[in-house]
Amino acid sequence: MTGQAGKPGLALQLAPGLTVVLLILPVVAGLSGAALPAFGYLPVLGGEHFSLDPWRMLMAQPGIWRSAIFSYLTALAATALSLGLVLGFIGAWSETRLFALMHRALSPLLSVPHAAAAFALAFLIAPSGWIMRLLSPWATGFDRPPDILILHDPLGLSMIAGLVAKEAPFLFLMTLAALPQTQVRRHMQVAASFGYGRLAGFFKVALPQIYPQIRLPVLAVIAYSSSVVDVAMILGPTLPAPLAVQLTHWMRDPDLAMRFAASAGALLQVGVTAAAILTWLAGERLARLLHQRWRVDGGRMAADGAARAGLAAATLILIAAMGLGLVGLVLWSVAGFWPFPASLPPAVSLKTWASALPQLSGPTGTTLWLGLAATLAALVLTIACLEREVRTGRRPHRAALGLIYVPLLVPQVAFLFGLQFLLIAMGLGTSGGALAFTHFLFVLPYVFLSLGDPWRAWDPRYAQIASGLGAGQWRIFWRVRLPMLLAPVLTAAAVGFAVSVGQYLPTLLIGGGRFATLTTEAVALASGGSRRIIAVYALLQMALPLAGFVLATTLPAMLFRNRRDMRPGHG
Secondary structure: OOOOOOOHHHHHHHHHHHHHHHHHHHHHHHHHHHHHHOOOOOOHEOOOOOOOOHHHHHHHHOOOHHHHHHHHHHHHHHHHHHHHHHHHHHHOOOHHHHHHHHHHHHHHHHOHHHHHHHHHHHHHHHOOOHHHHOOOOOOOOOOOOOOOOOOOOOOOHHHHHHHHHHHHHHHHHHHHHHHHHHHHHHHHHHHHHOOOOOOHHHHHHHHHHHHHHHHHHHHHHHHHHHHHHHHHHHHHOOOOOOOHHHHHHHHOOOOOHHHHHHHHHHHHHHHHHHHHHHHHHHHHHHHHHHHHHHHOOOOOOOOHHHHOOOOOOOOHHHHHHHHHHHHHHHHHHOOOOOOOOOOOOOOOOOOOHHHHHHHHHHHHHHHHHHHHHHHHHHOOOOOOOHHHHHHHHHHHHHHHHHHHHHHHHHHHHHHHHHHHHHHHHHOOOOOOOHHHHHHHHHHHHHHHHHHHHHHHOOOOOOHHHHHHHOOOOOHHHHHHHHOOOOHHHHHHHHHHHHHHHOHHHHHHHHHHOOOOOOOHHHHHHOOOOOOOHHHHHHHHHHHHHHHHHHHHHHHHHHHHOOOOOHHHOOO
């Protein structure tokens, strides 16, 4: 950053510290607020003394250990499958035409909220879902939906599939962002010149460079998968339900004594997530030892065509499943009477939309203002931190950047319980400001991750030229840097808005039921609502983030239509 370093203003100097405080303090305060009731102390509910009664109450709940073990195993399975698929596909097909096509197909899936993706998958694989309809009766012989347990299966296979469908695109884009920071391309070319197959060259040479760059996103996926609520309610087992779902029910139980058990359960959830992360880290060490031996064994795996084809097929199945599921949502939203096993509805109409729209205005408005407020605040703070980096020429240490992931590494269900207690005690509970701030906690990490690399990759010579012409730092920012980085800024904003739209548990707990969003309403319908109404809510929930990404792509293209290199897709 030669020629740009200097002393930033006070606001920019304070931005990194303020960011850390705003991310860490609520998490620490929330965990503390859950820890006290977990040991019996919550005077407003009659808990005047510390005791282990909440833990005894928790351990007396039927199936509690099965719930905990299920959450632990589900997190590891979903993460391993997602990461394995992503790394395998990138290693097998990077820099090919198929890779470019899959990249374009996978990227839009990131904008689909978890709940909408879960509903799409549920409508596809259910016994009366679209796959069974397409295969019946000519292939299956069924003229009525089969009595088989696919959704809510006790092994959680459908829930794992739903998590993989969402987390694989996320890890795919995180891995692509890490590739330019390594020398993967050159090293793979060298490996190929020695006769190594694409997969062998990637896993032996490239993976050790890439994995450290994506470790934190991988751990965030483990934490999320071990404590997810909305996907678990739509696809997960019910007897017993995953631990986070159980805790959510107890927290909203009319019997206020269950709040103590829920708080103890929140700490148990922290333990489950920590155990899953520690297991993964131990697996990393074992994998590193095995990899060191395999790396020098001389095996070149030159004939890897079958493995590459299998990875391409698996990726295609994932994309096709989500695509068909989303088409299924569209069909159900306009379907009239749709008997099984008809592949398509005999009649379509907009009656469902017409009847639902009056009730949709409130949740849609709430979803919009929450997402816009949280995203704007996150964007301002992120740009302030990155601008400080530019002006000082100093990039934060990796450990400091790791603090950004804290809200993603701690289970939501754990610290939100305590944060809810503290906000109520401070007189801020169930307020719009408190809810928007809670959304901001989860939006900021994604905005920072999305914008950080493009901002740092901006060529500082543009600023040097502007400075030589007499422009000050702020004029360079407003007239040069920000316009040139408008496309990544808007993309980061679209990512943050999509994250906010998908927030279920923060809205449910911190909002206290006073703020209905498209996500909370859609998940509430999961337990027995009409498929047609669910499809309408899920589609609208998906449409808002999609509109954000479309705007992020088209607005720079329109503003800079006469400046080719400032449009998206040009450098």
